[in-house]
């Protein structure tokens with residue numbers, strides 16, 4: 001594993017969380033490679049090896065479409081997230097240019113009326129491709145601890 | 158709010174129901190006494206509630222714990238290969254028998270005092286039944302056979318398991334009627350469902366607001382803008398709704414209209430689409446004819462709280478469980494079939510982005526019930542209007558109708574005597 005792996009992954013994740021929480025959401029797909037996989041699922045489904053996701057995307061285009069749909073088509077009440085991430089736990093892969101990473105997260109959702117609630121906790125199961133000075137996701141599986149989603153999941157996790 | 162009562166609400170306390178099916182009083186979404194009535198007479202009454210899929214309990218000893226209304230029940234597969242269901246309640250002093258949502262076991266032993274039950278729910282063992290050293294124990298007259306959790310009536314239909322706590326419930330075929338049964342068969346008949354995922358959505362509203370939404374074909378193209386924004390559904394469609402005889406069940410469908418499609422293709426030859434937005438990855442909707450016909454959408458509901466959905470190749474069952482007057486759990490089970498090719502399976506996984514709590518098409522259904530629940534606060538004496546498409550609860554070739562919503566209320570009022 002490259003010496004700078006932790007630094008690059010931590011920096012990418014901080015920017016990722018800030019992008020969703022503060023915007024612009026349009027930049028969110030840029031944290032992924034063109035060829036990528038993104039899924040939001042639950043610990044139960046993950047443990048049982050069930051394939052489906054609340055969100056299931058196998059291209060960056062599908063991530064772009066998520067954001068366009070949220071902007072142009074879907075109806076939901078205005079709300080924001082606050083991501084709190086733990087430290088990434090890295091494990092090497094077969095190549096030094098890629099690294100696997102697991103990071104715990106907690107997301108608080110603040111709704112229009114000012115209520116802030118814990119919306120989701122869980123972990124990111126990631127594979128990052130390391131560039132010269134950056135890291136991009138080739139795979140992110142968001143495993144939520146709870147199998148219940150309150151009302152709806154609009155903004156990505 | 159009035160306090161909860163175990164018996165049908167005193168009509169003296171509950172306001173009158175307005176005449177006909179075109180006015181729905183808002184108090185029906187707000188009152189604790191109405192909610193208690195529903196648990197007793199709708200969920201525990203002579204109706205069939207969806208419990209699980211046979212695919213959820215394929216092996217001997219597999220079980221699932223679920224609910225009929227608020228009542229915990231267990232569904233298990235016994236050594237004879239058959240499915241049984243009983244209350245998830247110890248016959249001794251009432252503790253839950255199964256503490257996990259699902260699992261595999263040889264028997265159920267209550268953790269409290271160790272009474273044990275077989276997979277059919279029969280009481281088979283009582284700890285210290287004969288006391289210790291000749292003292293204590295149950296009286297000699299105690300008979301284990303006379304003490305078990307209540308058994309449910311069961312009906313299995315194309316891999317779906319329904320249960321009822323009532324002895325008066327008609328056979329499932331009569332309950333559903335031919336038109337509804339045949340549409341269940343259309344999607345599930347002769348196939349082997351495979352569970353692809355399970356998700357629960359907590360809805361901030363009364364369960365009936367979700368059932369109204371499911372049956373409301375009027376809102377589909379208005380509230381859900383995903384298909385129109387991205388100009389995805391360009392084919393000419395025909396459709397309609399089917400309302401069962403008693404009103405409680407429905408099917409809403411749309412299918413490719415081959416005739417109109419030929420005319421349109423001719424008229425629009427060479428005309429470019431002027432869509433402002435398009436999908437960066439249109440493979441989202443690459444699919445196949447689900448069962449070899451032209452039906453691209455079929456939403457089917459069974460009174461009181463079951464939905465079978467086919468939206469293109471996104472197939473799912475939904476179980477609607479009331480948790481309180483203003484809260485409901487919606488349990489999604491996403492399905493594929495053992496017969497799927499790898500390409501078909503992939504298509505399903507992509508199209509499931511349309512449905513569920515994050516669905517492009519069903520996201521709005523998760524919040525709109527809450528908009529109504531909050532909107533009608535303080536307006537218990539007012540009523541909703543249900544006049545689109547007339548005042549009856551009959552099948553219709555138009556989907557611009559609220560006939561199946563009226564059908565729900567017809568069945569609901571009959572069940573409760575409101």
Ligand code: FES
Nearest residue numbers: 247249250267270
């Ligand atoms: S409550 Fe179950 S054994 Fe006593």
Ligand SMILES: [Fe+2]
Nearest residue numbers: 370377519522
């Ligand atoms: Fe809808």
